[in-house]
Amino acid sequence: MRYRLVVADVDGTLVQRGGDLPEAVARAVAAFRARGGRFTLATGRPTPAVRHYAEALGLDVPAIVFNGAQVVDFRTSRVLHQQTVALETARRALELAEAAPVDAFLYLRGEILVREITPAVEGYMRKDRIAARPVGDLRAALTAAPPKLLFIGPVAASVAVMEQLRAEGYPGVNYVQSDADYIELLPAGASKGAALEWLAGHLGVPLDRVAAVGDQMNDLDMLRRAGLGVAVANAAPELKRHADLVTGAAFGEGVAEVLGHLVSGVDAPSVEAPYPPTFAVGDGT
Numbered sequence: 447m448r449y450r451l452v453v454a455d456v457d458g459t460l461v462q463r464g465g466d467l468p469e470a471v472a473r474a475v476a477a478f479r480a481r482g483g484r485f486t487l488a489t490g491r492p493t494p495a496v497r498h499y500a501e502a503l504g505l506d507v508p509a510i511v512f513n514g515a516q517v518v519d520f521r522t523s524r525v526l527h528q529q530t531v532a533l534e535t536a537r538r539a540l541e542l543a544e545a546a547p548v549d550a551f552l553y554l555r556g557e558i559l560v561r562e563i564t565p566a567v568e569g570y571m572r573k574d575r576i577a578a579r580p581v582g583d584l585r586a587a588l589t590a591a592p593p594k595l596l597f598i599g600p601v602a603a604s605v606a607v608m609e610q611l612r613a614e615g616y617p618g619v620n621y622v623q624s625d626a627d628y629i630e631l632l633p634a635g636a637s638k639g640a641a642l643e644w645l646a647g648h649l650g651v652p653l654d655r656v657a658a659v660g661d662q663m664n665d666l667d668m669l670r671r672a673g674l675g676v677a678v679a680n681a682a683p684e685l686k687r688h689a690d691l692v693t694g695a696a697f698g699e700g701v702a703e704v705l706g707h708l709v710s711g712v713d714a715p716s717v718e719a720p721y722p723p724t725f726a727v728g729d730g731t
Contacts, residue, residue: 449657454701456489458661464573467502468698474705488638490624495574514641515593529633530591535616540584542607548599552584566598595631604629622664639667
């Protein structure tokens with residue numbers, strides 16, 4: 447097979463908003479591995495919110511979490527690669543968020559900290575199947591540089607916080623939209639693409655032998671760096687315009703579709719931007 451490593455986003459790609467792993471994906475991953483391929487995940491989720499998917503797939507390849515701020519080996523629970531948000535930037539972001547109509551999430555030492563449990567926080571906990579701990583004053587709880595901050599609420603309000611940070615000259619203001627109402631503040635230089643490049647080097651797999659699958663613009667850097675960048679059918683229109691291929695199926699069925707193509711020996715056709723072809727398993731493209 448031309449592509450030796452496949453890396454897939456989780457929410458909106460592998461599963462629908464916190465759903466269970468589709469059986470079709472488990473079968474397709476097993477078939478891909480049987481041919482010598484390697485499979486892993488790249489997600490904005492924190493490590494505890496990925497573990498049940500890692501266990502369901504029996505991941506034997508390190509996974510990208512926190513939108514590229516960490517690479518974790520789930521077999522040993524070791525963090526192999528890590529970046530953090532500048533402490534002064536994180537502190538000011540939390541201060542600005544207090545006056546904005548958003549819920550802020552602080553990830554620190556394996557915990558998810560929030561000011562209080564709101565409906566948005568409850569929705570997040572249900573989706574990711576993890577618990578957040580209310581601490582009241584998030585700035586007081588910020589005792590070390592975090593791998594990321596998450597803001598849930600009107601995107602314009604969260605972006606305004608980010609742009610205010612930039613206007614005030616705070617270092618390393620690197621943010622992405624990872625869901626309809628999610629804006630994430632990441633470490634300077636961190637992205638799924640940068641983490642993918644590190645992981646490919648760690649595994650000894652050339653980037654041109656890597657396929658990446660995603661659905662949102664926070665997946666764009668990963669799709670661009672991989673030898674084959676794939677958007678699932680339900681992906682954001684802008685991401686589709688930048689992808690090499692767009693699947694015929696949505697969500698996990700689209701991931702299974704990609705793996706089926708690779709197992710069958712169907713590699714990516716020559717693609718001329720800006721409109722990539724759509725394929726379906728077995729169509730011979």
